[in-house]
Amino acid sequence: MKQFIDFIPLLLFFIVFKTDPRVLDIGGHELSFGGIYSATAVLIISSLVVYGAIFISQRKLEKSQWLTLIACLVFGGLTLAFHSETFLKWKAPVVNWLFALAFIGSHFIGDRLLIKRIMGHALSLPEPIWIRLNIAWILFFLFCGAANLFVAFTFQSYWVDFKVFGSLGMTVVFLVAQGIYLSRHLHDTDSTTPKTED
Template structure:
């Protein structure tokens, strides 16, 4: 359910774009859809994750710029900016604090050796950087319609495959409680 809720604004953006062929209109609908998603999340859980908050701010800023300037470039850059920011945070966690971001998010539920946590974090850094680059390649070399489809299906599909690969990697390194 949470995954559907997280992707609901993107799905709405996609539907509006496909129905209208207008990326500015789709962006104008994306902003309140994202705000409503955050409001719903807050009402249900009384918390908003930092990643959701960053995404919201960028949707409002870059989506707003798209509407004000009537220029799709701003909204097309949003996935790249989000991914590169997350990549920078994951990279920074190698140098700040005792644990990487991945370990902080998951070590309460999974025990892995320190090197496995570092490797996972590096994989996420590379994934975020790559996703940002791929988004720009699609945005600048393919049609607007292809980019809109990629934003929903391509990015979701690549993320799903990456998470599966992470799961396989973790399954090979999981330690039981006596090995901690």
């Protein structure tokens, strides 16, 4: 479920982006609605609301959620400040590559791989499987970043569609593939005993 929370602001961004541009009169103030810049403003506001609600309810945000929120504020803010969508096009590649870097770093820093820190409380797997799983996530994030960058600057009329539905589709396919892969190894391990954190 956590993987799909990030898509709530993206879906709102997509809806506003696809809305025919119009000027709304709100309390005597004229605001433009529809198109890339108002969609970017909605992305920023909805991200603050979604992650703010999570922070209030859980008293914390995960590092990945902080990274996503900060990237949204930085790249979205630059897009609005300079009136250039180029900044927003770099958000998805940069965030995906930073995630990949975090998974890579866990091979050399710390006592456990990042994927094991995330899923180790729910699964008991042999160490070689954890290593393969961590590498799979590295490759996934590298591919997602490259795919977003390629589409954003090559097929500019489709980049918003790909940013929302392409990213969602790639995530679903990868998670299903991961589930299938893990199902082949779970019968060899006892996953009924909860694991404690080190």
